[in-house]
Amino acid sequence: MPRFSAYLPPVNPQMNRTLFIAQRLSALILGPLVIVHLALIIIAVRNGLNADEILTRTQGNIGWAAFYTTFVLAASIHAPIGLRNILREWSALSNRIIDMSMIGFALLLLTLGLRAVIAVTGS
Amino acid sequence: MRENQTVLDVVTEVQRKHEPTLAYRFACRVGVCGSCAMTVNGVPRWTCRAHVKDVIDTSRDQTLLTIEPLRNLPKIKDLVCDLTPFFEKWQKAGGKFDASESRHKPPTKIDPDNKARASANAGIECINCAVCYSACDVVAWDVSYLGPAALNRAWTLINDVRHASRESILDKVLATGGCTSCHSQGNCTRYCPVELSPSESIASLKRATFFGLPATG
Numbered sequence: 001m002p003r004f005s006a007y008l009p010p011v012n013p014q015m016n017r018t019l020f021i022a023q024r025l026s027a028l029i030l031g032p033l034v035i036v037h038l039a040l041i042i043i044a045v046r047n048g049l050n051a052d053e054i055l056t057r058t059q060g061n062i063g064w065a066a067f068y069t070t071f072v073l074a075a076s077i078h079a080p081i082g083l084r085n086i087l088r089e090w091s092a093l094s095n096r097i098i099d100m101s102m103i104g105f106a107l108l109l110l111t112l113g114l115r116a117v118i119a120v121t122g123s
Numbered sequence: 124m125r126e127n128q129t130v131l132d133v134v135t136e137v138q139r140k141h142e143p144t145l146a147y148r149f150a151c152r153v154g155v156c157g158s159c160a161m162t163v164n165g166v167p168r169w170t171c172r173a174h175v176k177d178v179i180d181t182s183r184d185q186t187l188l189t190i191e192p193l194r195n196l197p198k199i200k201d202l203v204c205d206l207t208p209f210f211e212k213w214q215k216a217g218g219k220f221d222a223s224e225s226r227h228k229p230p231t232k233i234d235p236d237n238k239a240r241a242s243a244n245a246g247i248e249c250i251n252c253a254v255c256y257s258a259c260d261v262v263a264w265d266v267s268y269l270g271p272a273a274l275n276r277a278w279t280l281i282n283d284v285r286h287a288s289r290e291s292i293l294d295k296v297l298a299t300g301g302c303t304s305c306h307s308q309g310n311c312t313r314y315c316p317v318e319l320s321p322s323e324s325i326a327s328l329k330r331a332t333f334f335g336l337p338a339t340g
Contacts, residue, residue, distance in 0.1 A: 013297040
């Protein structure tokens with residue numbers, strides 16, 4: 001349960017505004033990307049999931065590389081901001097600890113995501 | 124208890140006939156002052172305009188009327204709450220009117236068809252009854268949250284061309300507990316006795332974080 005009747009620690013209004021806008025804009029980008037990604041999964045698995053088939057489609061394809069790089073960037077911005085809000089409301093952690101771990105989480109998503117993009121689209 | 128009585132009538136009758144020490148608050152009795160809000164059968168209401176027949180379902184043989192003080196506010200005695208935090212947050216959201224012109228200037232001309240004026244008008248009739256504040260779950264778990272009434276007030280002032288500190292309101296509603304804390308659950312709008320939509324005002328404040336202050340000219 002949330003910490004009932006707790007004063008949440010104060011945040012900087014300008015930072016709050018920037019993160020709020022960044023989260024909405026990244027959601028705006030993620031929306032269509034997620035739909036294309038889901039459609040792609042459905043099409044891709046019709047003949048069974050096969051690494052060779054996937055790699056034939058993706059390797060050396062600049063379009064897919066750009067698509068998934070944008071996807072990874074948007075997700076690395078969007079998810080940590082949302083998780084930060086949840087942790088601020090539901091946990092007793094300090095703002096500093098939350099912010100530091102969310103920067104870490106963003107870098108983790110970015111590294112894992114970009115690594116995967118390079119692995120499947122690089123030739 | 125008769126079904127054509129208001130809940131406030133019932134409370135008054137209980138105090139006069141059964142329990143003289145019962146403390147409750149009211150003033151106008153006609154839905155203008157916003158003093159008499161209480162939790163009636165679990166729902167925040169203005170008791171002077173809520174009839175017994177509206178709050179208990181007689182067709183289902185319901186006969187019990189449970190009256191409690193408002194939620195989310197410190198209780199003083201019986202049905203009386205301390206509204207200090209509610210009004211402090213009103214101030215914290217920049218709710219005090221700050222005139223941009225002095226009394227020596229002619230009154231500002233306001234076009235009633237102006238879009239910003241229409242937005243201000245939509246939220247201006249708040250009676251400060253704290254029903255929305257009591258209904259809001261975000262207020263319940265985050266004491267720093269300014270709450271629907273204060274943010275609705277901030278939105279009306281942002282749209283008021285006569286208000287001198289329009290820019291500073293945006294900073295105030297973006298600080299801790301401001302409009303971005305709202306979860307859009309909509310309880311404020313559902314229970315507002317004068318049928319305002321604080322949810323819409325808060326959503327508009329969120330939009331203003333992108334696009335800046337609405338044009339009032």
